[in-house]
Amino acid sequence: MAEGAEDDDPQARPAGQGRLWTRLGLRGRVALLFGLGALVLSVTMGGLSYFSARHFLLADQENGARTEAYAHAQTLDADLAPGTASPGTIAGYVDGVAQGVQSDSVLIYQGSTYDSSFQLGLGDIPASLRVLLRTGTPGTQNFTLDNAPQVAVGVPIPAEHAVYYEVFDVSDLARTLHILALALAAGGLITTVLGFALGRAASARSLRPLAGVSQAAVLVAGGQLDTRLPDASDDPDLKGLTTSFNQMVDRVRDRIEAEARFSSDVSHELRSPLTTLGASMEVLEAHADELSPRARQALVLLSQDLRRFQRMVADLLEISRTDTGSVELALEEVDAGELVRRSVAASSRLVAGEAMASQPGTLDGPAVGPEVRIDPSLAGIRLLVDKRRFERIMANLLENATFYGGGATAVSADRGPNRPDGRPTVQIAVDDHGPGVAPAERSRIFARFYRGQASGRRGAGTGTGLGLALVAEHVRLHDGRVWVEEAPEGGARFVIELPVAAHRPVAESGDVP
Amino acid sequence: MSVRILVVEDDERIRSSMRLALEGEGYDVDETESGEEALDHFAAQAADIALIDLMLPGMDGFECCRALRRQSAVPVIIVTARTDTHDVVAGLEAGADDYVTKPFVAKELGARIRALLRRARPAEDEPKTLTFGDLELLPDQGVLRRKDGEEIHCTRTEFRLLCELAANPNKVLSREQLLDRVWGYDYFGDGRLVDVHIRRLRTKVEPDPALPRHILTVRGMGYKLVP
Numbered sequence: 001m002a003e004g005a006e007d008d009d010p011q012a013r014p015a016g017q018g019r020l021w022t023r024l025g026l027r028g029r030v031a032l033l034f035g036l037g038a039l040v041l042s043v044t045m046g047g048l049s050y051f052s053a054r055h056f057l058l059a060d061q062e063n064g065a066r067t068e069a070y071a072h073a074q075t076l077d078a079d080l081a082p083g084t085a086s087p088g089t090i091a092g093y094v095d096g097v098a099q100g101v102q103s104d105s106v107l108i109y110q111g112s113t114y115d116s117s118f119q120l121g122l123g124d125i126p127a128s129l130r131v132l133l134r135t136g137t138p139g140t141q142n143f144t145l146d147n148a149p150q151v152a153v154g155v156p157i158p159a160e161h162a163v164y165y166e167v168f169d170v171s172d173l174a175r176t177l178h179i180l181a182l183a184l185a186a187g188g189l190i191t192t193v194l195g196f197a198l199g200r201a202a203s204a205r206s207l208r209p210l211a212g213v214s215q216a217a218v219l220v221a222g223g224q225l226d227t228r229l230p231d232a233s234d235d236p237d238l239k240g241l242t243t244s245f246n247q248m249v250d251r252v253r254d255r256i257e258a259e260a261r262f263s264s265d266v267s268h269e270l271r272s273p274l275t276t277l278g279a280s281m282e283v284l285e286a287h288a289d290e291l292s293p294r295a296r297q298a299l300v301l302l303s304q305d306l307r308r309f310q311r312m313v314a315d316l317l318e319i320s321r322t323d324t325g326s327v328e329l330a331l332e333e334v335d336a337g338e339l340v341r342r343s344v345a346a347s348s349r350l351v352a353g354e355a356m357a358s359q360p361g362t363l364d365g366p367a368v369g370p371e372v373r374i375d376p377s378l379a380g381i382r383l384l385v386d387k388r389r390f391e392r393i394m395a396n397l398l399e400n401a402t403f404y405g406g407g408a409t410a411v412s413a414d415r416g417p418n419r420p421d422g423r424p425t426v427q428i429a430v431d432d433h434g435p436g437v438a439p440a441e442r443s444r445i446f447a448r449f450y451r452g453q454a455s456g457r458r459g460a461g462t463g464t465g466l467g468l469a470l471v472a473e474h475v476r477l478h479d480g481r482v483w484v485e486e487a488p489e490g491g492a493r494f495v496i497e498l499p500v501a502a503h504r505p506v507a508e509s510g511d512v513p
Numbered sequence: 514m515s516v517r518i519l520v521v522e523d524d525e526r527i528r529s530s531m532r533l534a535l536e537g538e539g540y541d542v543d544e545t546e547s548g549e550e551a552l553d554h555f556a557a558q559a560a561d562i563a564l565i566d567l568m569l570p571g572m573d574g575f576e577c578c579r580a581l582r583r584q585s586a587v588p589v590i591i592v593t594a595r596t597d598t599h600d601v602v603a604g605l606e607a608g609a610d611d612y613v614t615k616p617f618v619a620k621e622l623g624a625r626i627r628a629l630l631r632r633a634r635p636a637e638d639e640p641k642t643l644t645f646g647d648l649e650l651l652p653d654q655g656v657l658r659r660k661d662g663e664e665i666h667c668t669r670t671e672f673r674l675l676c677e678l679a680a681n682p683n684k685v686l687s688r689e690q691l692l693d694r695v696w697g698y699d700y701f702g703d704g705r706l707v708d709v710h711i712r713r714l715r716t717k718v719e720p721d722p723a724l725p726r727h728i729l730t731v732r733g734m735g736y737k738l739v740p
Binding site for chain 2 (some may be wrong): 330
């Protein structure tokens with residue numbers, strides 16, 4: 001378990017990183033990039049405008065406040081100059097000096113504090129400003145009072161040993177800035193959404209030809225090699241894509257046709273000498289008793305390897321046919337039980353013949369096939385198969401059992417579980433009593449020329465190395481599955497699962513039963 | 514009486530080995546290396562059976578088969594390197610009775626030859642005359658004719674197939690049964706043999722081969738003859 005987790009993780013992690021990004025799809029990614037671009041742009045522009053406006057407005061406000069405060073301080077200076085004013089008069093001066101201006105004034109004169117409103121006293125002026133003023137330096141400071149932003153200006157009046165503070169309420173400016181910020185943020189949001197939408201629309205538009213390409217690629221992958229993209233030579237952006245796509249399909253088709261031609265040529269070229277060899281060999285075998293024992297032995301070796309060679313060529317050609325997709329199944333609807341019984345009987349004869357031919361001296365032994373069990377539930381069940389290819393499947397499995405599994409012990413056919421689409425299936429199992437197949441080898445065993453534990457053995461008692469690969473290909477062509485598991489009595493069990501014939505095949509000529 | 518086999522094969526080595534193997538089985542063998550030569554040879558010395566390779570230089574096997582068929586009902590076995598392509602069906606449509614695939618086993622070829630020759634001589638327990646529509650079959654004479662006496666030419670295999678169907682009127686015969694009875698094949702015989710021969714027969718005995726009235730297809734089961 002822990003081992004499995006270790007095996008899985010290193011693969012899962014790097015894949016997981018790019019997964020979200022990849023899963024967005026090209027359109028999503030372009031749209032997202034457009035949106036992000038618009039967001040960055042609007043945040044930058046909005047931020048710049050907000051901060052420069054704020055800076056300018058604040059400076060302007062502060063200057064105005066300072067100018068006003070200095071003017072009022074000057075007025076008070078003049079008012080206080082005679083030095084004769086009573087506290088009441090001074091309070092009047094303070095009240096009147098900033099008349100008509102939205103501000104509150106505080107005057108410290110001869111140890112007394114005069115303020116123009118009840119809302120604001122000396123205690124509300126920021127301490128740091130008061131410390132500054134104590135040194136006789138004028139100053140300005142922003143602060144908040146009851147959540148309202150204020151600008152306090154402190155002006156010393158050295159002639160009268162007085163200090164004048166004026167506090168301006170700048171809530172209006174703050175509100176303005178607030179609205180500006182909101183407007184800019186809203187603008188940014190709209191820009192971002194528009195950018196996203198623009199990206200999506202633009203990518204959708206520019207990707208439209210790609211959808212055509214992908215559709216064409218699907219058709220090509222499905223074997224329709226005459227698929228071509230429409231000519232786009234007047235579109236400089238698409239020209240390259242369509243031209244190279246069409247060229248690629250041309251080349252793929254040429255390659256496949258060349259390969260198919262090659263296998264057909266090979267078929268003719270190899271079969272001719274094999275025909276001569278086979279026919280001559282039969283003549284020799286018919287006259288084997290005229291040969292010396294040594295020559296007879298050589299003849300046996302020759303004929304064994306000739307048969308093996310013939311099988312190998314036949315298997316190779318069949319495999320190359322599946323590769324080029326040129327297999328034409330002669331599908332017929334047949335009774336499942338009868339098919340299995342007949343195939344096993346025919347295959348056993350063939351396999352027994354080959355196995356015994358590999359052990360000279362036992363040529364005339366009886367051909368004993370494995371026990372065949374057809375489940376009664378298969379009565380009336382029909383399969384749509386190419387009979388002769390099915391027989392090859394059984395022959396290859398039985399041969400495999402003979403060469404690697406000490407001989408097949410039983411062949412059984414039974415109902416399998418229904419497919420996800422509800423189609424019933426039939427399972428055919430071939431058991432042997434050999435060492436079985438290790439779990440790690442169970443999928444590899446169907447690879448071409450895979451020999452596993454038998455590697456190194458190349459005697460007459462081994463197959464062509466293509467038998468199980470052909471089984472896999474043929475089962476796949478029949479829309480079935482094949483796998484290997486452990487037989488109940490040990491040994492290996494090869495299982496073929498084929499779908500039950502859904503409906504009768506409709507032949508093109510209409511006169512095939 | 515020995516059986517004479519005409520072999521048409523351009524590859525000299527295959528031809529020689531075939532002759533050796535077939536002579537070993539007790540047949541007389543005439544070798545020819547082209548379709549043209551085969552037709553000339555056949556005109557001078559008729560054979561009991563012809564083995565024609567499909568890939569021949571000049572006149573190909575199909576054409577040779579058609580030409581031979583035009584002048585004779587001699588059983589023809591085509592020899593092909595490819596079973597999967599349309600070669601087999603095309604060869605059968607050109608008039609061949611059966612086919613073997615290279616590399617063939619000489620014993621199997623011998624069995625095919627014997628089967629073709631055997632069915633050219635029908636069994637004795639069959640009735641003297643079988644009739645359907647306006648047609649008459651005389652199994653012991655190998656004659657198919659209209660009631661007005663006009664004879665219809667057909668190959669021995671076509672004739673034998675028609676006899677099987679006509680001897681079991683209104684009864685469905687499966688492809689396996691027909692393969693067994695007419696060609697001597699087991700369960701794994703090629704059903705295309707039956708299908709193509711049925712097609713060929715229909716063009717000869719049906720008033721409208723596209724809408725057969727006598728030789729009917731029973732989907733999923735086989736064929737039956739309705740008199």
